[in-house]
Amino acid sequence: MYSTWYTFHQQLTHEGIEEQCSLAKASGCNAVIVDDGWQTSDNARGYAYCGDWLVCGEKIPDMKAHVERVHALGMKYLLWYSFPFVGRNSESWVKYQDKLLFTMDDLAAGVLDPRYPDVREYLIGIYEKALLDWDLDGFKLDFVDMFRQPDNDNAEEDDGHDYLSVAQAVDVLLSEVMKRLRAIKPDIMIEFRQNYISPLMRKYGNIFRAADCPNDAIQNRIRTIDIRLICGKTAAHSDMIMWNSDEPADSAALQLINVLFSVPQISVRLDTLPESHMEMLTFWLAFWREHRDVLLHGSLEPHHPELLYPLVIARNSNGLIAAVYQDTIVRLEGLEPAKVVIVNGTRGDRIAFEAMEQMGTRNVRVISCTGKTVAEYSMEETRGLQVIDVPPGGLVVLRQIG
Structure with a gap:
């Protein structure tokens, strides 16, 4: 896969994504994950604008046409969402500010309370609509681990909750997400990050990714192998791979070699790489594809x-x-x-x-x-x-x- 996160962070453009997808496809990638930034014109990080999940027209004027162009390259398209967050600058904040588990002032956002039926329906509806409107192939559902039982929780069923346990409500939420998305597209891809994976989580998603460790080949090796040991037949993915284009190609190759036993996610500006790095990348991705029956399933x-x-x-x-x-x-x-x-x-x-x-x-x-x-x-x-x-x-x- 190709990921836009370390390549662009929030400074996305549809032209930039499509250019990298074209180069990534030629190098051996078959899918792209478009990460944080597509939903807001604000590039200052934080999550103040999460919750409405409307495409930023300045970055991607026509999302459906954009996805179609990526599909035409032969690439699948996955889209990032911060699953539980609703930001203070979103219109959804007004509606759901009284249905939060807690707020995070440093991130200008709150965590939705899934024990409310309308909260669950709101979240599921977002993904259903995106899948139908834009013909997506999957979702990167981030920060699932932020659903936590509040300290000194005083929730009661007669105040609108239909569950008292946050964990139980999350189980219902994620199960329903998978059921309804698979009803639309049976092979839908759902990525979870290492902080919130376990054998149990396999029933909700089909991609487990190593936690963030940019440019750290050793940590990427440790984390992907750890995932392989618990994930059964669920796909184990590396953290997004990046490296310095000024380093020798054989040094950059270690970023790929350290994640050979997982699915590599590439996140570098391919148009800025020297020729030797592109040769290295193309060779190792071809090697991985040729031998993945051994690397992944042996x-x-x-x-x-x-x-x-x-x-x-x-x-x-x-x-x-x-x-x-x-x-x-x-x-x-x-x-x-x-x-x-x-x-x-x-x-x-x-x-x-x-x-x-x-x-x-x-x-x-x-x-x-x-x-x-x-x-x-x-x-x-x-x-x-x-x-x-x-x-x-x-x-x-x-x-x-x-």
Whole structure:
């Protein structure tokens, strides 16, 4: 996926979104998440203008036509909403200011109380209307974790609430959101952020994303692997990936390599990247797409959580992919598949593996971070400890011969 958040923050334009979508599609992305900013001309952050969810005409004059143009590129379109917030500068504030769990003066907004039936219907109606009017493909529902039982709560059912428990009301709200949106579009995508995910949340959404960690490849690795360990078949997504266009391409590649075992979300200005970075991005997204049956659906083996997962392996009957994130030895046990890939997720220039059994004669192909073959030869003795020169951000493919 491509995300507009780190690319634009709130300073969105329909031209800018469409330009990045065109470049993202060519690089290997199939969907875009348009984040905060589409609903307001104010770019000062905060949530004072949330609640009405009307498109800012200065930024996107015709939302339906804009979504159609993105669809024409071959991209799905997801839209961000701060799920529980209603801002002080919105017209909805007047209607719902007495139906809030609490207010947040620093954000100029309040959190709606889902124990009121009309509040739930108001929220569900917003998403239904957007889906029908603009033909969206999904929603990024943010800040669900802000629904909290108030301290010293004095709610009673006869004051308009039909539930006393906020958690129970949220369960009803989210269940109804999914039911009604799926009735319109069965494959609707709903993204939740890591702060409010758990195995239980799988019944409400189908995308779990790592919490924000911009330009922090290590945290992105930890968070995506943590999600994989609890999410079952729900899609696990990385936080939006960004990097400095002035850094070497093999350094920037680590941002992608660290989230190989999740769905990458890209959030950089693709039109400003040097050629080597675009080659790197296109190569690694192509690698991910080619091998996602192993990376996402194979048996996942994250090693040493106490060391922040320095080695992660995924395998199925078709292949094995190991990614090393520090100078460590990849232990290969038993009869390995015909294709073994070891990814160098370090700034060093070698990888080491130990084959506990003879893997047969292997063709060895070493590939750089931009997809160029830098060495190719055959290896007859594959049992025991082997060290192979692999450039930073690159990989080696060990393919069985015969």
